[in-house]
Amino acid sequence: MSLRRLVLEDAPFIVELVNDPGWIRFIGDRNVHSLDDARRYLENGPMKLYAKHGFGLWIVERRSDGAPVGMCGLVKRDQLEDVDLGFAFLPAYRGQGYAHEASVGVLDYAWGKLGFKRIVAIFTASNEISERLLRKLGFVPEGTRELTPGDPVNLYAWSRS
Template identity: 55%
Template sequence: MLICETERLIVRKFTLDDAPFIMTLLNSPNWIEFLGDRNIHTVADAQLYLTNGPLASYAQREFGLYLVALKGTNVPIGMSGLIKRDGLEHVDVGFALLPEYTGQGYAYEATKAVLDYGYNTLRLPHIVAIARADNKNSVALLEKLGMKFSDNIMLLGIEHPLCLFK
């Protein structure tokens, strides 16, 4: 199901058929470094991740992480979406791309569209973001999106302090 589109991208809900892509994305070097190893080593692991993560979130909250694909070819390049985490008062926006698609404005384009969807379609009153301070690219993207550093926080299950952006 299409969530939104931009000039170059489509953003849609994940399906179980996206498991091979999830396995690749969640094992990419930047994902492992900044988001951690999710132990997704088989297509079945990736299907379980999708079932318990994005698909469960769609059913429970009507939003979640979404697949980002190139318009025209439908080649999946990453994800962006909205997450309600324990320990955060508000919904946060997240994003990740395969390494070969970084540095081309895709993360900004997709995440801006997801923020617009969250505010204008879902009518969410507040959306925040979190990033590790040493993830300079993510911090720069959040600032480019108009978000401002608010505080350093710790979330249960995450071993590094995170920067909270509002």
């Protein structure tokens, strides 16, 4: 598995990923239904974060053939003080260790290259798969937050000592 920045040519993958029922259930509908919508999503999301912060969400590719399997990276949200670890994978690649491997790589980069001492992660209470992964990575619960009114999410954190 390898990580790289998302580019506009990744629009077909983005259309597929953000319209997956799991994405819509746990992350939300981003109204990305065409290649043009996906390009706008990339420009206003990951690519904007790269320009503003030097990091963002990266595409996760299978090394054997370069197939995109998901995305994983760091998000700086206005509603959170800390940088947030985010990940999402296509259904065919869930449960195969890609999310764990990608998350470990992103966290190593965050600690080693970016010098972060604390990373958080948010997820909806019903997303047990994300919760298991975060616990496996060493994240601990810190309660809930409302990033949007009436929509609480669980907040987990990992601090480097």
